[in-house]
Amino acid sequence: MNLNNKNIILLSLTILSIVSITYLFLNPIKPEYKKISEVEKGDYVVLEGYIQKMYVKRDDYRHIIDIYKITINDGSGNLDIIVFGNVRKDLLNYILNYTPSIKEGDKIKVVGKVSEYNGKYEIILDDINNFMLIQKNNFKRDIYLSPYPTNIYASKYGKTYHVDINCPYGKRIKNKIYFYSEEDAKELGYKPCKKCCSSE
Template sequence: MKVKKDKFNHIIDIYRITVVNDSTIDIVAFGKTRKELLNYILSFYPRIKEGDVVEVKGKVSVYKGRYQIILNGIEDFKLIEKRNFEKDIYFSETPTNIYASRYGKVYHTLKDCPYGRRLNEENIIYFFSEEDAKKLGYKKCKWCEEHEKR
């Protein structure tokens, strides 16, 4: 899925969905249908994502060398089977003790961490849990890990 996310990792717009079966086909929606598609995808918890089985109805066309189906209405897109139950991960809107730079891949857990203190406030993201940080590919700061044990 090609999507736009806000600073808390919530999906706020959807550009296209790529369906892979025997070939690759982009699913594209415009206007009202695009908003309805976004709402439909987000209505499931966890949301529809890679690995789930969907049914798409429409005419296949070619645009810039890629196969695509333009949805005429939300009734042309349907979840058939939910297979991917991986938790949706969002950033906390309020500060927590688990934080990182949105531009790095190291998270911190101690407020007095000398490396964590170097981060610019506007670039800091806060996690709800260390598990969430790890699932997004972040590693724990070695300084925080060493000093947490004391």
């Protein structure tokens, strides 16, 4: 082997390295589209699914003030999306940025690495850019309670609403919540009081 050949080999290796590094740089590992039933621990995936349940914290007037977890379903199974720290705040802002806010039934896309917790697969959302609403299906309006007294009220712990402040049943309630309208009360699952909601 003469010097010329050595140089050629060295040059080839250098070119090969540069090409490889450039290739990796231009083609970072891409997430793979999968069904929830197909995912395995460690997979880097893109999943699309419908929000089945949102784990949120609300204030006394039903405003969502925190979000911990979103369970999605894609027809093949369920998977939890977990949020911590700043991403949690970002996600809260993201879901509240829509009117009505993002809810159960809406279709979303998530990108992330699958991990396992208590025998269940989950994705810990590491960046809000990896979470996206792709179809708004639930147009149910957001319902809040009135922070000041109205004449439509219920017990914080009951399921009947009243429309007369002098209703004998309503009067006994100690922890009252107030609605802006009867429609709101009904949509929140309260039934009209047989005594004071006589028009029913």
